Amino acid sequence: MATGIQRVAIFGVRGSTSPSVSVTINSHKASGNFGTPITAALQRAGFDLTIITRTESKATFPSGIRVIRATYTVEELSKALTGQDAVICVVGPAGIKSQIAMIDGAEAAGVKRFIIDDFGWGPGIHGLPEFEGIQSQRRRAWEHAKARSEANPKFTYSGIATGNPIDWALKLFPRMGFDIKQCSAIIYDAGTERFTGTTLEGIGQAVVGVLQHPEETQNRVVKALSIITCQNELLEAFQKATAKEWDITRSSTKALLESGRSKLKAGDRGWILDLIIAQLFGEGSSRCVVVPSREESDAELLGIVEESPHSVVAKVLR
Ligand SMILES: NC(=O)c1ccc[n+]([C@@H]2O[C@H](COP(=O)([O-])OP(=O)(O)OC[C@H]3O[C@@H](n4cnc5c(N)ncnc54)[C@H](OP(=O)(O)O)[C@@H]3O)[C@@H](O)[C@H]2O)c1
Incomplete structure (x- = not known):
């Protein structure tokens, strides 16, 4: 080589x-x-x-x-x-x-x-x-x-x-907002927080x-x-790919923070997922943006394919 x-x-x-x-x-x-x-x-x-x-x-x-x-x-x-x-x-x-x-x-x-x-x-x-x-x-x-x-x-x-290891995480953790079997979604805050x-x-x-x-x-x-995306874009892609209106529940990252922190106090390991999701979707926090755009990233140098919400969802549903 x-x-x-x-x-x-x-x-x-x-x-x-x-x-x-x-x-x-x-x-x-x-x-x-x-x-x-x-x-x-x-x-x-x-x-x-x-x-x-x-x-x-x-x-x-x-x-x-x-x-x-x-x-x-x-x-x-x-x-x-x-x-x-x-x-x-x-x-x-x-x-x-x-x-x-x-x-x-x-x-x-x-x-x-x-x-x-x-x-x-x-x-x-x-x-x-x-x-x-x-x-x-x-x-x-x-x-x-x-x-x-x-x-x-x-x-x-x-x-x-x-x-976020996006296709792996969406498939494995319905608590991240998308329950593929039930075609139901939990949207945290406004669903607009962007993440990498x-x-x-x-x-x-x-x-x-x-x-x-x-x-x-x-x-x-x-x-x-x-990809850099948000929950609302993923929801639209899931609905389109499954040709279904999904049941949507609204929740908040504040509730996730409270639940994660009380689980941590009680010694329940479920705190990790609650706080990871709160960190990912916390409105206005930008905690989970590695870099603001593909152009500023190393994705091209590394040869990483650019994905859309639709192509990510297709991988999750596959
Ligand atoms: N960005 C995210 O949201 C996200 C999500 C998940 C993971 N990650 C990160 O990705 C990395 C890999 O995580 P993963 O989930 O792929 O790992 P994993 O599946 O939990 O573990 C991978 C391997 O690590 C080795 N290992 C486990 N405990 C060990 C110990 N005490 N000492 C030495 N080796 C040990 C084991 O290999 P052997 O049995 O062969 O020794 C195990 O199969 C970590 O840094 C993790 O934090 C990031």
Whole structure:
């Protein structure tokens, strides 16, 4: 490959219990984990892939991809990552604390590019205070990657801000406003709050795009997007695609904030979804806009297809 990046290791591919299920985009298996569509996109683009998984992981992976089980210490990881050109970290929130060891292991192994775990709103997010705990863990790892790249110019990093994983989230969480089975919608506030979304396919392409453009993407957080939209535009697209008037309930992000915060107080994990949705749709907050327009984003550089509310809805209904 002309960019010098060919051998790529990835942390955080959720495995399959059925070895016959291969990694594919838009399959049922792809839902719930970004490592899977990223792996599929990297395979299609012709990278030589290795999956790194925890020694204690119960995951099993499709045959045909090299798998290395490791304890996440710098020493073991530097051995596991030797020979790799790039490393992608897409572990779930519980694994983010291991990122410092992953970065140090990658640098010690001579890896040229480390893609840090984000796939959210990037370091500039002005999120709700309840998410500060997880955000500060991410920040620590990002600052560490930056410091290592400054100390060692052969080691570079990129982050990828993708905003809301829109087709995955709409399908998985009716509380995000669209109950596809019932053809019913909850519209929060006026339904006009705009947010950035990237489809699973776009998230996979963003990673491929970073590795295919290492110079333009080095030592910064790139801004990916498939669409900037709002609930009202999505509702119109759902009604058109299903040729039905949907039952519409009006609600408010204030109610979501109250419900999320009281669930948090009571130790109920449902608080996370309530507050994520409140953050996404809070009228006038612009909390979930990665970048105001496609032109100001890195979508073209990364080769991410531009989506409309109709094409996103078609993916969700597929
Ligand atoms: N923008 C959004 O709205 C949004 C939504 C969802 C996720 N995300 C972000 O996307 C990234 C990936 O999330 P995901 O949902 O794809 O992850 P996930 O499905 O929860 O987990 C992916 C993999 O991470 C590894 N992992 C889990 N716990 C770990 C631990 N304690 N230590 C080390 N590794 C661990 C596991 O791999 P092995 O078993 O193979 O080790 C697991 O299969 C995260 O940064 C997440 O915050 C963003």
